[in-house]
Amino acid sequence: MNSELDKVDWALLEALQADARLSYNELSRRVHVSPPTVAQRVRRLEQIGVIAGYHARVDPTIAGRPVIALVRMKCYGARCITVHPELLDDCPEVLEVVRLTGDICSVVKVAASSIRALERLLERLATYGETSSAMVLSTPVDWRPVTEPTD
Known part of the structure; x- marks a missing residue:
């Protein structure tokens, strides 16, 4: 499966892992491809299971589970x-x-x-x-x- 990922895919994954709330326009700016291409690539990464979901990282110690x-x-x-x-x-x-x-x-x-x-x-x-x-x-x-x- 790794052979299916190119440099643009990895750049998208790096950006989304740092901040999954980035817009397609911002991702487009960061990885130097058009917003429609970003949207298509992100959808493909979701469909093949590379992106398994989007979650807020919660610190359990601050959230009442220390x-x-x-x-x-x-x-x-x-x-x-x-x-x-x-x-x-x-x-x-x-x-x-x-x-x-x-x-x-x-x-x-x-x-x-x-x-x-x-x-x-x-x-x-x-x-x-x-x-x-x-x-x-x-x-x-x-x-x-x-x-x-x-x-």
């Missing part, structure tokens, strides 16, 4: 959260679940409103398998944009 933790899970079978992620649909504290290889099946990133709320969530997650958690002290690298591969 207790951030990573929970390592070992779960198998019918109650595995990677096989049945809908088991967590009613857990707003769960921000992300990453399926892994190795001796654990997943890592769950959570943002809780308090230590007590984290404790309740850990008790709930323990019903799906073995848990081991670590609280996040800080995030030196919070997010990075996806850039064009150099290889």
Whole structure:
């Protein structure tokens, strides 16, 4: 799929990752192609799944969920959260679940409103398998944009 992306596509992706609210006119100015071309390119990037969505980045600590933790899970079978992620649909504290290889099946990133709320969530997650958690002290690298591969 990478071969489908050219320099203009990557320039658009760079600009949109920095600010997804840019207008087609502003994108046109930045990447030096016409607004209709920008619109067509952005639609194509959306259609092929390179652009998976547009979201506001919310800081959970400022938004009332200051207790951030990573929970390592070992779960198998019918109650595995990677096989049945809908088991967590009613857990707003769960921000992300990453399926892994190795001796654990997943890592769950959570943002809780308090230590007590984290404790309740850990008790709930323990019903799906073995848990081991670590609280996040800080995030030196919070997010990075996806850039064009150099290889």
